[in-house]
Amino acid sequence: MNLENKTKSIWINGIWKDFTGKTETIYNPATLEPITEVDYGGEIETAEAIQAASKAFSSWSETTGRERSRILYKAAELMTQNAERLGEILTLEQGKPLTEAIGEVKGAASFLLWYAEEASRGYGEWIPPSSQSKRLLVIPKPIGVVGAITPWNFPSSMITRKIAPALAAGCTIVLKPAPETPLSAIEIMKIFQKAGIPDGVLNLVTGDAEAIGKALLESKDVKLITFTGSTAVGKYLIQESAAHVKKLSLELGGHAPSIVFEDADMEKAATLVLGSKFRNNGQTCICTNRLYVHESIAEEFTAVLTEKVKQLKIGSGLEKGIELGPLINKKALDKVHVHLEDAVEKGAKVICGGTAWNGDLDGYFYEPTILSNATDEMIIMSEETFGPLLPIQTFKKEDEVIHAANNSDYGLAAYVFTENTNCAIRTSEKLDYGIVGINDVFPATPEAPFGGIKQSGIGKEGGHHGMHEFLEKKFISIGIE
Incomplete structure (x- = not known):
């Protein structure tokens, strides 16, 4: 597969940035040969992405589940159609056998499909009141801007497991993929671009992991960080998120x-x-x-x-x-x-x-x-x-x-x-x-909740449970005569 010497990898507000700063070389772990160079963004680019996601949230959160479904359905279809090409890119940057890589891409698409179906099922509750003069209602509301941080071992499926339920819930996203495997993330963003995702709803920043993570943690506009990775980094995110009492969804280490x-x-x-x-x-x-x-x-x-x-x-x-x-x-x-x-x-x-x-x-x-x-x-x-x-x-x-x-x-x-x-x-x-x-x-x-207990994480991915991580429950009490 022929890739360009330089690949644009920062996508903000629907635009692939002409980045003129530092770059990072991506290597094939099987041959140690360089594949391409990608942009090495940081705090400035992350702040811009957060701003774009924050601005897009008001309109995206008000779309119907059916409207969000159509984009997720289209993205799932495009991903499945391009599974072999995406699998080859995944193998180049990550190393796993091509059959496994293609299987991962198809599995990633299945999460898009599942949450396309779940987008219209963010149900609320009508609670029987204890008083005739009240009516009690609970409605789900999207939490806001989400910072998604994904690992290198499953560079396609870990992305869709996070962004699919977030988008279905009505959230907007800033995605930071693993520095070792940004190419799969780039291709997934291009798929969403073709699927018609509105500008600013989904954004991608590659580069300085520490700087990007810090910007996501310190921003008041980022309401939730969803992360898959080591328990040590998970503990760091818990500690640093305390300043803003930021919600976390963490899938951490296992044994x-x-x-x-x-x-x-x-x-x-x-x-x-x-x-x-x-x-x-x-x-x-x-x-x-x-x-x-x-x-x-x-x-x-x-x-x-x-x-x-x-x-x-x-x-x-x-x-x-x-x-x-x-x-x-x-x-x-x-x-x-x-x-x-x-x-x-x-x-x-x-x-x-x-x-x-x-x-x-x-x-x-x-x-x-x-x-x-x-x-x-x-x-x-x-x-x-x-x-x-x-x-x-x-x-x-x-x-x-x-x-x-x-x-x-x-x-x-x-x-x-x-x-x-x-x-x-x-x-x-x-x-x-x-x-x-x-x-x-x-x-x-996709149909079942995935997540650990003890020091293996907080929250679940998959099933209807996975969308709950991205929804706040608002209680409305109505007094009537």
Whole structure:
């Protein structure tokens, strides 16, 4: 795919800015070759975008749900039609296999479609009064200008999961994508431009993450910040938003346990664990980080899983048949190796993998790795690795493994493999996680709420619940005679 040497990446009030300041080079993580340069905006550009969004809010918030639906429907249609081209751009800047990238783009479009349908369903309430002289009404109102900050691991779907419900609710938006992956965001803005989004309703600023984030936090006009990223940054946003009592919607870090009980379908469980752990090369917030296997089947299950892992094909995501692309950058690669070395020093055994991949590419590749004899003292059992490294720990009893799985500050997702309905119900109720998959490791869907508890976040994305984050409930009390 041929891209220009310089790509306009600041879109404010319906205009792609001719930015003359600093630029940033975007690299292909598989080859380390430059793709293009994008604008490196900051506080000034963010302030301009906020002003445009604030001005557009009065008219956009008064449009009907049907009017907002038409634009979201059109954007979903355009995104689906262009899925292969958008997928190729996504793979270039992020590295995941092209089939995964196209799947992500189609999934991103499905959020636009879902909230096109939800835009007309922001229902209020008529409350039966306790007095004959009153009538009580609750109506939903869009919260205002939204600052949306998205990560690099899912650079298309994380955007639509935020902007679709915000737009459906009647909010206007300033979007700051991850600096590693701005190209997908640019393409999504162009789609909305073609779909007829009014000027100023949706704005894009790329560049200095700290400066852009600070401008969003300090602006009184920004009423909500929706963010996906690390728990550390989430805590910073909570602290800094206090000055204006700004509302936050946060999807933060995860450390998902997967539990394989002795009655599990071993082949199915191994295939699903493989998909959970190594999709996007382990760079997902809900991927399996800790694998607990019942001691009676541990040896056999590990052998089945290991054989599947050894068959994974590593390389550039643009090559046919590739299942494992690169990590996003050198920092991510180094983190995987630090976690591995710590585990080995503390007694873990490398079953397969365990080193950087020395293929014919210069990118940030690491072999898919399985470790046995994992113990709680290892960093990997408590910190999110965000890479293709899977530790296995055995267990004897249900209560024992539930305690181990819950012994984490994170509470985003957990998975259980069992063919016993009673066990499935008990464990899903006892696990302290916002999302629990029973024989299912791909729970994210537009129809259902997605979000964590504990230090994994505040608020939900997806389902009708996702639009609630962008609506205020106004109570109206009417006195009558």
